[in-house]
Amino acid sequence: NAGVTQTPKFRILKIGQSMTLQCTQDMNHNYMYWYRQDPGMGLKLIYYSVGAGITDKGEVPNGYNVSRSTTEDFPLRLELAAPSQTSVYFCASSYNGGWQETQYFGPGTRLLVL
Amino acid sequence: AQTVTQSQPEMSVQEAETVTLSCTYDTSESDYYLFWYKQPPSRQMILVIRQEAYKQQNATENRFSVNFQKAAKSFSLKISDSQLGDAAMYFCAYRSLDMNRDDKIIFGKGTRLHILP
Numbered sequence: 001n002a003g004v005t006q007t008p009k010f011r012i013l014k015i016g017q018s019m020t021l022q023c024t025q026d027m028n029h030n031y032m033y034w035y036r037q038d039p040g041m042g043l044k045l046i047y048y049s050v051g052a053g054i055t056d057k058g059e060v061p062n063g064y065n066v067s068r069s070t071t072e073d074f075p076l077r078l079e080l081a082a083p084s085q086t087s088v089y090f091c092a093s094s095y096n097g098g099w100q101e102t103q104y105f106g107p108g109t110r111l112l113v114l
Numbered sequence: 115a116q117t118v119t120q121s122q123p124e125m126s127v128q129e130a131e132t133v134t135l136s137c138t139y140d141t142s143e144s145d146y147y148l149f150w151y152k153q154p155p156s157r158q159m160i161l162v163i164r165q166e167a168y169k170q171q172n173a174t175e176n177r178f179s180v181n182f183q184k185a186a187k188s189f190s191l192k193i194s195d196s197q198l199g200d201a202a203m204y205f206c207a208y209r210s211l212d213m214n215r216d217d218k219i220i221f222g223k224g225t226r227l228h229i230l231p
Contacts, residue, residue, distance in 0.1 A: 033219075040223065040224075041223055041224075042118070042205055042207075042220075042221025042222050042223050042224060043159075043205070043207075043219075043221045044221075045219060090159060092159070102149075102161050102164060103161070103219070104161070105151075105158060105159035105160070106158070107156065107158045108158065108159075
């Protein structure tokens with residue numbers, strides 16, 4: 001299993017541009033999550049999904065959108081990039097079973113908005 | 115709201131020695147999960163160890179063990195026989211069992227661990 005994969009690894013955006021961060025997992029996990037990690041800080045939950053077709057907001061959802069059309073994929077969309085969205089983004093997944101399960105993280109996407 | 119505090123921004127330990135990383139948290143919930151994650155320079159988050167709050171026995175994974183003090187809301191990580199590969203940022207995390215909460219998992223700010231050869 002490849003686990004959780006994310007693309008791209010690094011991206012530079014101009015203010016106002018849009019992009020989609022891709023996340024795929026091959027572990028047949030129902031739960032998937034998007035986090036951001038700002039320099040010197042812990043992670044903050046942006047959005048999560050408990051299954052295909054179901055998404056919900058986390059702690060910091062403003063400026064982002066997600067979709068979950070399949071179990072494997074959970075893309076994160078930035079519509080109008082802002083400098084405040086400069087961060088490292090982590091996608092994670094967990095096995096069907098809810099919040100008591102271990103989360104498996106992808107390698108992260110570093111985003112710079114100028 | 116729950117909080118997770120890691121009071122040591124950086125620590126250093128000699129290779130083969132033992133080091134303990136501190137973590138305290140605040141919650142009004144009686145049941146929850148606690149985790150330690152390792153983030154090496156590659157930036158990937160790796161689960162090191164987890165503890166269920168209802169279990170009194172401290173979790174252990176090879177050279178990694180925790181000292182879980184529920185009443186004191188303390189969850190420290192002990193790394194024995196430190197190795198160069200242990201050098202990383204370590205994050206303590208709290209996970210609520212309440213699915214209605216937006217802040218379902220909360221991370222501390224991290225402790226950067228240096229291993230001295």
